[in-house]
Every structure is written in C-alpha cells, then in structure tokens.
Amino acid sequence: MLKYNVVVIGGGPAGLGAALEAKKNGCEKVLIIERDRELGGILNQCIHNGFGLHEFKEELTGPEYAGKFIKMIQEENIDFMLNTMVLNIDEANDEKIISAMGEDGLIEISADAVILAMGCRERTRGAIDIPGYRPAGVYNAGAAQRFINMEGYLVGKKVVIYGSGDIGLIMARRMTLEGAKVQCVVEVNPHSSGLTRNIVQCLDDFNIPLKLQTCINYIHGKDRVSGVTLAKLNDNREVIEGSEEFIECDTVLLSVGLIPENELSSGIGVNLDKKTSGPIVNNSMSTDKEGFFACGNVVHVHDLVDFVTKESRIAGKNAALYVLNKKAKKKSSTSNNIKTVASDGIGYVVPQYINIDSNEDVNLFMRVRNICTGKKLVVRCNNEVIFEKKRAHMIPSEMERININKDLLGKIDSDIYISVEEV
Numbered sequence: 350m351l352k353y354n355v356v357v358i359g360g361g362p363a364g365l366g367a368a369l370e371a372k373k374n375g376c377e378k379v380l381i382i383e384r385d386r387e388l389g390g391i392l393n394q395c396i397h398n399g400f401g402l403h404e405f406k407e408e409l410t411g412p413e414y415a416g417k418f419i420k421m422i423q424e425e426n427i428d429f430m431l432n433t434m435v436l437n438i439d440e441a442n443d444e445k446i447i448s449a450m451g452e453d454g455l456i457e458i459s460a461d462a463v464i465l466a467m468g469c470r471e472r473t474r475g476a477i478d479i480p481g482y483r484p485a486g487v488y489n490a491g492a493a494q495r496f497i498n499m500e501g502y503l504v505g506k507k508v509v510i511y512g513s514g515d516i517g518l519i520m521a522r523r524m525t526l527e528g529a530k531v532q533c534v535v536e537v538n539p540h541s542s543g544l545t546r547n548i549v550q551c552l553d554d555f556n557i558p559l560k561l562q563t564c565i566n567y568i569h570g571k572d573r574v575s576g577v578t579l580a581k582l583n584d585n586r587e588v589i590e591g592s593e594e595f596i597e598c599d600t601v602l603l604s605v606g607l608i609p610e611n612e613l614s615s616g617i618g619v620n621l622d623k624k625t626s627g628p629i630v631n632n633s634m635s636t637d638k639e640g641f642f643a644c645g646n647v648v649h650v651h652d653l654v655d656f657v658t659k660e661s662r663i664a665g666k667n668a669a670l671y672v673l674n675k676k677a678k679k680k681s682s683t684s685n686n687i688k689t690v691a692s693d694g695i696g697y698v699v700p701q702y703i704n705i706d707s708n709e710d711v712n713l714f715m716r717v718r719n720i721c722t723g724k725k726l727v728v729r730c731n732n733e734v735i736f737e738k739k740r741a742h743m744i745p746s747e748m749e750r751i752n753i754n755k756d757l758l759g760k761i762d763s764d765i766y767i768s769v770e771e772v
C-alpha cells in the first residue's frame with residue numbers, strides 16, 4: 350500500500366494551497382488526489398478575470414490563478430494523481446486508509462492526516478421542483494460554463510437564467526459574448542444574490558434585465574425547451590395571480606445554489622454544520638475527527654478564491670504540525686475550544702470553534718442574513734463588546750471577515766457572539 354504523511358482530496362485551489370503548506374511545514378510525503386483530468390478545480394472553467402486581487406495583487410483569470418499554484422506544486426515535487434476519485438476513507442491502527450478509483454483500478458493509500466478539499470456541487474432542477482416536462486436545454490450554470498469554456502460547445506441561443514448568484518451573472522455575460530441572447534435573469538429574492546461588481550459588469554453593461562421577486566413557474570417544451578412562464582412573488586414568496594408572463598427561450602440555466610461535497614466527510618463521521626453544510630472546524634481548520642482537516646468550498650461556499658487560499662494554508666500547516674507531533678509522539682496543542690456563535694443578523698460563522706491557546710490571529714468569516722446599510726458587526730464575550738467594525742453596506746452574497754488578533758484572543762475565556770447592530 351502507498352504511504353503518505355498527508356493526503357489532500359481535491360486538486361482545486363484549496364487542495365493546492367493546503368498541499369504546498371503541508372510540504373513547507375515539514376511533511377515530506379504529500380499527495381493530492383484529483384478526480385478530474387487536470388489540477389485547478391473549478392478555476393479551470395472560470396476564464397473571466399477577477400481572481401487573485403488579494404493574493405497576487407493583480408487581476409488574473411481562473412486558469413492563471415490555478416497555473417501559479419500548479420507551478421509551485423511542480424517545483425516542490427509534490428505528488429498528485431489525476432483521473433482518480435476517492436470513494437471511501439477508513440481508519441485502521443491510527444492510520445487513514447483512502448480507497449480511490451484511478452486509471453488502473455482500485456487503489457488504497459494510507460495517510461497520517463487527510464485534508465478534505467472537495468469543493469462543492471450545484472443544486473439541480475430536482476432540488477427546486479420547477480413544473481414542466483424534462484426537455485433538453487436545462488443546464489446547471491456551472492455545467493454550461495464548462496461546456497462553453499472547456500469543451501467548446503455553445504449550449505443554446507436564447508437563454509433565461511434562473512438565479513442571480515455569481516455563476517448565473519457570469520454566465521449571462523459569457524453567453525452574450527458568445528452570441529446568444531440572454532432574455533433575462535430571474536431571481537426569487539428582492540435582491541440579487543451575487544457580488545455587486547458582477548451585477549454591474551455582467552448585467553448592466555450588457556442591458557440584460559434582472560427580474561427580482563420572480564420565479565420560473567413552468568418550463569415549456571417537450572423535446573427541447575421552448576420557453577418559460579415567469580410569475581411575480583409576494584413577500585411570502587407566493588405567486589401573485591395574474592402576473593404570469595411567457596418568455597420564449599431554448600435554454601434555461603440554473604444558478605440556484607451550491608452544496609459542499611461532504612459525502613466522504615460524513616462517511617467518516619465528521620460532524621457537519623447545518624447552516625454551512627460543511628464540516629465544523631476550529632481555527633486550525635481541524636474537523637472534530639482527529640487527523641482530518643478541511644478547507645475551501647467544502648467547508649463553506651466562498652465568493653473569492655483568495656480567501657480559499659488563506660484558509661487552505663491554515664489547514665496545510667496544521668495538518669503538517671499534527672503529523673510531526675504524532676511522529677514525535679507529542680500531544681498536539683491542547684484543544685481549549687470556545688464557540689463562535691452566529692447571533693442577531695448573522696447567518697453563519699466559520700470557524701465554529703477557536704482554540705484560545707493557539708496564540709495566533711484568527712479570521713472569522715460570516716454572512717449577514719439580510720441587506721443592511723450603516724450598521725456594525727459586533728463581537729461580544731461574557732456580554733461585553735470586545736470588537737466592533739462599522740460597515741456602510743452588507744449583503745448576504747458578500748462574505749464578511751473579522752480579524753481577531755492574538756492579543757485580543759488572550760482575553761477571551763468563553764464563547765463569543767457575533768451580531769449585526771445599530772451604529
């Protein structure tokens with residue numbers, strides 16, 4: 350059986366960053382396992398720019414961002430397997446046993462530590478139950494993006510996009526640039542769920558209408574999509590009778606949410622957070638199962654890859670420390686964990702736990718529940734405010750970040766509560 354110190358599952362930006370950091374922190378034998386035909390993850394299909402502003406201080410395309418990391422992986426001689434899908438993870442004699450299907454059949458690999466970096470997948474039509482037949486021409490937006498940008502197929506000519514998340518917005522522009530007519534982007538919420546810069550650059554610049562508080566009520570067409578019926582929604586998300594409108598199209602792209610890929614994680618007994626659908630982690634990106642770390646979209650859906658990279662470095666470094674401590678038969682740092690609680694106005698907080706003995710700055714990532722203007726993010730411990738940050742404008746689609754520096758961490762002795770409050 351092949352033996353490694355750290356095995357990273359997934360060769361997207363999270364996996365690449367984590368593998369590099371594990372190697373840099375003293376783990377000689379690091380392996381990345383990727384089911385696709387190349388490293389880079391979702392970035393390979395994101396040929397638009399907007400990546401790397403924080404990490405490299407320049408605006409890169411997805412493949413360029415991934416390319417920089419792949420080069421570093423090669424320079425560090427880190428092993429990777431492509432076209433290899435991890436199917437199962439077991440534990441035996443203090444080792445993790447990874448079963449994967451590769452080009453030559455089933456293989457087993459043993460590891461001291463595992464980093465989960467499997468990204469996320471798209472919600473499908475089945476998850477949102479749109480009535481109608483099942484004609485050709487209904488795609489997930491990310492799948493259509495792969496067809497167009499990597500395989501060279503234009504998936505349709507007259508398009509309606511359902512969901513105004515970033516993938517939907519980016520595909521509205523992409524389809525237009527390829528010569529298709531995007532009839533409209535339809536959103537059930539009263540606000541878009543994408544980044545503001547994407548609304549401006551992908552819709553406004555191309556005069557593509559965004560229909561808010563609207564749903565697709567029916568998909569028409571038997572062999573191929575021939576149109577959709579849209580309907581306006583009231584504040585309780587009920588269809589307003591008489592508001593129906595038929596829009597002709599041959600293609601519907603669905604951009605209706607992402608689900609972290611955690612079948613492997615739950616299979617090994619890692620506890621998942623109901624709000625993020627990702628593993629519960631502490632500030633070392635350690636899950637609650639010893640020797641398993643996680644980072645990137647598998648933990649929570651990120652809008653910026655730079656923060657995926659940041660998180661992956663923490664996971665890689667701490668996986669390496671765990672392995673080195675294990676080899677030296679030293680106990681890993683004590684887990685004096687306190688909880689980070691999403692309080693008023695906050696949807697979720699990651700990490701869910703902080704090891705207050707870690708003596709390092711901690712970045713808390715969170716999303717607000719609703720659009721808020723002129724409010725502040727407040728962190729309380731024992732009912733006392735320990736940190737606050739004014740924010741002119743916050744929206745659920747843009748991740749918020751709070752840095753708790755290590756001096757402040759030293760003063761925390763019980764769970765902390767994060768909320769949105771009036772200034």
Ligand SMILES: Cc1cc2nc3c(=O)[nH]c(=O)nc-3n(C[C@H](O)[C@H](O)[C@H](O)COP(=O)(O)OP(=O)(O)OC[C@H]3O[C@@H](n4cnc5c(N)ncnc54)[C@H](O)[C@@H]3O)c2cc1C
Binds near residue numbers: 391435652
């Ligand atoms: C359409 C779109 C536009 C975006 N635009 C921007 C932007 O403009 N700027 C920006 O900063 N960010 C953007 N992002 C976000 C950014 O690309 C993601 O946050 C980032 O790619 C997530 O990295 P990841 O490694 O966690 O996941 P992924 O990139 O999804 O990588 C996960 C990898 O794990 C592999 N995998 C999964 N399961 C297994 C298994 N069982 N065995 C082996 N391999 C497995 C997958 O094949 C995949 O390669 C965009 C994302 C999308 C989808």
